[in-house]
Amino acid sequence: MPPESLPPGDVDIAGAGLHALATIHLGLTCSMTGIMWFVQLAYYPNLRVVGAENYETYEQEHIRRINRVAWSMLAAELATSLALAVLPCAVWLRTVWVINLLLLLVIWWSTWFVQVPLHHALSKQFSDELLDRLVRTNWLRTVCYSLRTALLLGLFYMWLEYFPAAMASP
Template identity: 30%
Template sequence: MKILFLLQLVSTFYMVGLIWFVQIVHYPLFALVGQPEFTRYQQAHQLRTTFAVGPIMLTEAATTVAIVYWPPPGMGPAFTWSGVGLLFIVWISTAVLQVPRHQVLASRFSTQHIRGLAISNWVRTIAWTSRGFLLLIYLFQVFPDK
């Protein structure tokens, strides 16, 4: 079941890197796009983002659930269920906080929704970063420094 862990590690760290880029660079730049072009920009953004994150998020979710049933050696229930909980936070935040704001922004420019998107995205940023740390802790337990 090491392959599940490796797939989870890669997919999680892909998302950790991406979410920090989105948080620090991408969302703050939304306000600079300008009103006449913004809805077209946002619609294209949503479509392209789906292709960039969809397969990776699904891989991460599938491996997270699979590891509950087939954990790699030495990964106890505290690790597996903590990972599930953090990923649950990410998915709920995406569905409840980010997607509705993106849908509004696809139809009209709104500085309030852009600001709300950037602020609420901290939930995902912290949860994904925490998942990354959790996986690193396990990795360092499996491959201790000798």
Template identity: 30%
Template structure:
């Protein structure tokens, strides 16, 4: 696989995930507050099962291609910065999002929802920066 194709897959993944995280951040996670207590556990299960089918393959593609680009271009390159941003996204997911979703599996917890919304800004900002970097590198490649 050529480095150009790897870069394009990486850029597509980053753009897709950035768009998705903004929808999740501004619409989906805040809407958790409006789900009734009685149906919340069922809603949470549906959310996790559905979103995982979309997010996991694209996140795996992004981290794999980010690592490959850093490997090919050096771990002190702009591509490496993209890889480090993606690593921070994965760390944030593991430290904040997964634990909050685990709390919400059993019942609606307003504090966990608030934590989910507030800590998700980390991923939202990091993915936005990652997409900005990818866009910059794409424009540099084209010109």
């Protein structure tokens, strides 16, 4: 909707560096969405190729290495999402940030209570059933990441289309 149709005060959406924080958050979210699609379509299905005799060692190494990379990105994404949800902004924008945060909390719930336990079980003993469950349940995270990316890209499009001055460097 064009700026003239917004309530007074809603046009100044970039106050206090909001757009800079949102840009960092968008970059993290897009990166994690790409990683999630790679994991869903290529990485997890290829785990069968490792073979049962080498799988436990492979999975333990996977857990060790992924912790170095993924958790720092996940933590940064959560921190920026929380900050965006609590920073002062227009009600319509707060709604976007809260929806974004709720989808991220679903991802974190699925990660901690579904994927992590499955990875730990697989690190002790390979099972086709557990691997199938890992691939199947990871769709929730993949879809939530995709929805978040679409939501944020839509917001950035709106900002660029209707509030180009707000997105300009200070």
